[in-house]
Structures are given as structure tokens and as C-alpha cells.
Amino acid sequence: MINFKKRLKTLKERRQGPQEKAYIKFVESSGVCDAEQAGFDGRIREDYELLGEPAGIKYLLGAMKPIDPVYTQKSIEQGEFVGGMIVQTLEELGQRVGFLLHGPLACDVHIKKLACSDVVLIGKLSSQQQRYEKEPYDLMAFSTAFRLILEKVLRGMFFSQSLTFNEEGGAHFRDGKAARSTLIVPAVCYEEYSYSSKFGASVSLYDKNVSHLVFCNPQKLLKLIEARDALYFGNLRRVIRLLFNVVADMPIYKKTRLACLFRCELISIAYSMSVELDTFPGNSPGLLERVRAHLQFICDSDKFRESVVCLDGGRKIFSAHEKIVALEMLRAEFRDLSSAIYQEIAPGSVLYKPDVMFNTFIM
Known part of the structure; x- marks a missing residue:
């Protein structure tokens, strides 16, 4: 099972820095020595944290959200x-x-x-x-x-x-x-x-x-992302941030295996979703399901996997066996993430139903 409370904690630290720094600032400004006991955090509570949603949904929204x-x-x-x-x-x-x-x-x-x-x-x-x-x-x-x-x-x-x-x-x-x-x-x-x-x-x-x-061609990557992201309501950037955050929250032994997939290659994998990015922005669970299905498709289809290239240079991403192994690990991680969030949306459900994800909107 995924510990979403732990993931929310590490997500917040990435987005706003560790809580200890907020304690130090609080002590310096207030003179209260035991800042932790005073219950003062000092970091801004973002909109995804204020939602009355389960922890998994909050994590999903926060992992897609841009930095200040x-x-x-x-x-x-x-x-x-x-x-x-x-x-x-x-x-x-x-x-x-x-x-x-x-x-x-x-x-x-x-x-x-x-x-x-x-x-x-x-x-x-x-x-x-x-x-x-x-x-x-x-x-x-x-x-x-x-x-x-x-x-x-x-x-x-x-x-x-x-x-x-x-x-x-x-x-x-x-x-x-x-x-x-x-x-x-x-x-x-x-x-x-x-x-x-x-x-x-x-x-x-x-x-x-x-x-x-x-x-x-560094500028080509930037312009392609800008164009496709604008076409699909900002969903391309949401997916890329989600990929980065999910990898960042993996245990060390998994991150070590995934290190062979460079940041530009993860960006290019997200870009290859193309029309699958066409999801209403409020349907974050549905977008997660599309990512899961796309990673599964890349794993299953040798022909499509061969066609996925790096946006800034055109070189094939999955030209080495270690990259295919890393892709399998990423697919499994998103399978587990989708299943865990699905259980929060439909608790007690035995079978995973993509339609439930596509019909769940968080505004």
C-alpha cells in the first residue's frame, strides 16, 4: 500500500522546503524557543492541501501543480x-x-x-x-x-x-x-x-x-512542449510533473534503476501521449488513468516503443535493455498509484474500473 501521508510530507518539502527552516524563522521572529510545540509551521497551505479529499487525491493534485x-x-x-x-x-x-x-x-x-x-x-x-x-x-x-x-x-x-x-x-x-x-x-x-x-x-x-x-536542439523541446501543452489545457506539463514527483518518491533501489531514463526522456514519454492528453483539467484521476494506460501500451507494443524519440534530438529512447526495464518499473509504479487512488474513490470495489476514474472530477 502507498503511504500517501508520507508522500504528502515529502511533496511539501520539495515544494516549500523543510519544516525545520520555518521553525528557525519562527524562533528568530517570536522568541519562542520550542517552535515545534507551539505548532507553528510557517509554510503556506496550498489549495490542494485545503481540499476535503482523501490523501491520495491531494497527492495527485499537488504532484501535478506548478511551483510558485x-x-x-x-x-x-x-x-x-x-x-x-x-x-x-x-x-x-x-x-x-x-x-x-x-x-x-x-x-x-x-x-x-x-x-x-x-x-x-x-x-x-x-x-x-x-x-x-x-x-x-x-x-x-x-x-x-x-x-x-x-x-x-x-x-x-x-x-x-x-x-x-x-x-x-x-x-x-x-x-x-x-x-x-x-x-x-x-x-x-x-x-x-x-x-x-x-x-x-x-x-x-x-x-x-x-x-x-x-x-x-534545446529550443525545439521547449517550443514543442509549449505548443502541445497549450493545445491540451496544460495537461502535458501536469503529466510531466507527475512523472517527476512519482520518481522522486520511489525508494532508493527503484530510483537507482530508473536513473538511466533522463529527464528529457521522461518529458518525451509524456509528450508521446498526444491526443490522450485531451482530458478536462478537473478530471485529474482520469488523466492519471490515461498515463497508466499509455505506459502499459508502450510496454506492450514493440513498434510504438521503437517510435518514441527524445524531443531535443530525435534519438530513440528505448534503444537499451536497461531503459526497457526502467519503463516496466515506471509502469508498475503508476499501476499501483492508480489502484490506490481508485480505492479512495470507490472503497471496497474489487475490480479496477477506468470509467470510475474518468467520471471523477475535483474542482
Whole structure:
């Protein structure tokens, strides 16, 4: 059985931070030493918490809900500030460079108050650089050189305690004062082709771990999500947040197995629902049932599973066996979630009936 009270607690901590911080603020402002005994939380009670609904329904609604736009904007501003500062430094060194925001924060599907900003730093290869001993300049060589320059610049800009480099070649910067973090991802592109398509820049990300380039289009992902979400009453973003929250609430051993499915791939799985997203916004249980059925369909249909691709690059998601295993675990998790919420809607019912979910509206 799913412990929805525990899940509501962890959901609130993701959305608003731990209760202990509220206690400290209360003590500082009131002088009452035993803040916990005083029963003061300090965190805002959101609308889904105030509903007279069972805990499972509250969790479902809260897991689909966006983070406060004020917190989101602050995280975006930090990403833009960090990106602009790095670009300015690189340009002073003679580099042609730009940046853009990417990932769940830029798509407004993140699930944490203090969200990580994904900043893609793009080194631009000009036509003058595309000649080396009468042969086309190697994009891989340019990418390697750009990454080394970027690492050197980052080490000079930030304290070593706040900066770490991952195996793939990206850098993680954490602002201790603001308690926000920024993931800096190096990428390269040919300058004259940077904005040739309607979706904007197609870039190549350098994966240091396996030493190869991964082609993607960050802006394409953002625009596709925006268009489909607007078409289906905001349901695409609701589903993506639900996927992220359900994964975040899994036990460690399950999350470890699901780590092979990247955030962009989970977003793309939600996007592949297409017309199944056409559900009235007040019918959250019905939308959950559609997600459960869609994951089941992907597991059952080899042909459809092969067609599911990553939105920012077109690469197949389920090209490795470990990703199919992860999909099976995600399907089972949503089966259990749907069954648990169904029991709250129709207690004592022996058989699971999707029609009951589709006819349950929470306003």
C-alpha cells in the first residue's frame, strides 16, 4: 500500500522546503524557543492541501501543480545571470559564444522550490575556423578545445567548494547564499547554421565520459512542449510533473534503476501521449488513468516503443535493455498509484474500473 501521508510530507518539502527552516524563522521572529510545540509551521497551505479529499487525491493534485512562479523566476534569473557572466568572460578571451536555458526549469515542469538551472554554453565555430590544413575543421576537436577553455574559465570564476565537474563534461555550480544550483553544459555548433531552422539552434553536446558528440536542439523541446501543452489545457506539463514527483518518491533501489531514463526522456514519454492528453483539467484521476494506460501500451507494443524519440534530438529512447526495464518499473509504479487512488474513490470495489476514474472530477 502507498503511504500517501508520507508522500504528502515529502511533496511539501520539495515544494516549500523543510519544516525545520520555518521553525528557525519562527524562533528568530517570536522568541519562542520550542517552535515545534507551539505548532507553528510557517509554510503556506496550498489549495490542494485545503481540499476535503482523501490523501491520495491531494497527492495527485499537488504532484501535478506548478511551483510558485516567484521561486521559478528567481531560479531562471540566476541561470541567466551565471550564463551571461560566463559568456562575457569567454568573449573577452576572443571566443564566439552564446547560451540558452534548457531542462525542466526552462519548461516550467520542475518540482522543487530551489530548482537547478540548466545553462547550455554554446561555442560557435566560424567559417574562418573551418579550415585546417585544407581540411574541414573537426567539430569534435573544436568541442574538446572549447570544453577545456570553459573549464579553465569556470575554475577562475568560482570557488572550488561551489564548483564540481561531472563525468559527462558538464559543471555544477551551487550558490550557497541563495541555495540554488546551476548545471553548465558545454555545446558547440557551426555559427552560420545556428539559427537556420524554425526551432533555432541545433547544437552538439560533448560527452566526456564516452568521448563523442550528442546532437540536440534545446529550443525545439521547449517550443514543442509549449505548443502541445497549450493545445491540451496544460495537461502535458501536469503529466510531466507527475512523472517527476512519482520518481522522486520511489525508494532508493527503484530510483537507482530508473536513473538511466533522463529527464528529457521522461518529458518525451509524456509528450508521446498526444491526443490522450485531451482530458478536462478537473478530471485529474482520469488523466492519471490515461498515463497508466499509455505506459502499459508502450510496454506492450514493440513498434510504438521503437517510435518514441527524445524531443531535443530525435534519438530513440528505448534503444537499451536497461531503459526497457526502467519503463516496466515506471509502469508498475503508476499501476499501483492508480489502484490506490481508485480505492479512495470507490472503497471496497474489487475490480479496477477506468470509467470510475474518468467520471471523477475535483474542482
